[in-house]
Amino acid sequence: MLTRSTRRTVTFFNPFPLSGYVGELSAGDYEVIVEEELLQGLSFEAWRRTATYLTVHGRGSPAGRTEMRATTEQDLTAALGRDQAETRGNTDSEAALSPQEDGS
Template sequence: MLTRSTRSMVTFSNDFMIGDSQRELAAGTYEIVVEEELMQSLSFEAYRRTATYLMVRGRGSNTGQTTMQLTTREDLEHAIACDQALSETINDSEAALSPQEDKT
């Protein structure tokens, strides 16, 4: 069976959790690895996603270690949407604050 992997990057502006994991991950840039397999018996070339991984670099005593956290496309998209919404809320709140006037 033929397989392929594609890699991309995603940047989270805020700490986040993904899927059912209770582990909070730090804001930053993460690599996404998507594995797909070639679907057989079709008259055209098509691939089916078999796995999505979030590459998580270790911190503190685990510096230098990288783990592949299995996730789903839906959970990843949800985490990205939540991060964007939180960033917009924070930016809107900061923009709503006006500088104090100097009354001297």
Template sequence: MIMRSTTSMVTFSHPFTLSGYPDELPAGEYEVIVEEELLQGLSFEAYRRTATHLMVHGRKGKAGITEMRQISKTDLETALNRDGALAGNNDNRDAARIQQENLK
């Protein structure tokens, strides 16, 4: 099975939460890793998303530790939309939309 990973960055202007995780994450820039597998037997190249991960760097008592949190594409899009709505201006909403398009 052939796998590929792509990396992109997303920026949150406000603290945020993600479904399935109890803690609030601080505003800032986060790395997103998308893993996909090649679909075999097709006459063209196509990939299926198998996982999306958000890299969370440790803070306070966990400095130096990086956590790779598995999330859904929908949960990430929801958090980015909430962040854009909190900002209340079109610049941040457009930035969140562009970041979401990079995740596709």
């Protein structure tokens, strides 16, 4: 069976939990690896996702160690959505806005 892997980088601006794992991961860039297999017997090329991994680099005592944490596209999309909402909430607060100058 023919397989392929694709890689992309995602950025989290805030610490975030990943479904199925204890604790939070720190903000930063993470590599996402998606593995797919070619579907046989079709008249066109089609691929099926077989696995999604988030590459986590160790910090603190496990520094230097890298883990590939199995996840789902849905869990990753949800985590990124929460991160974006939290980031927007932080920049939309009144404390983050500069006061308007009165033109009179």
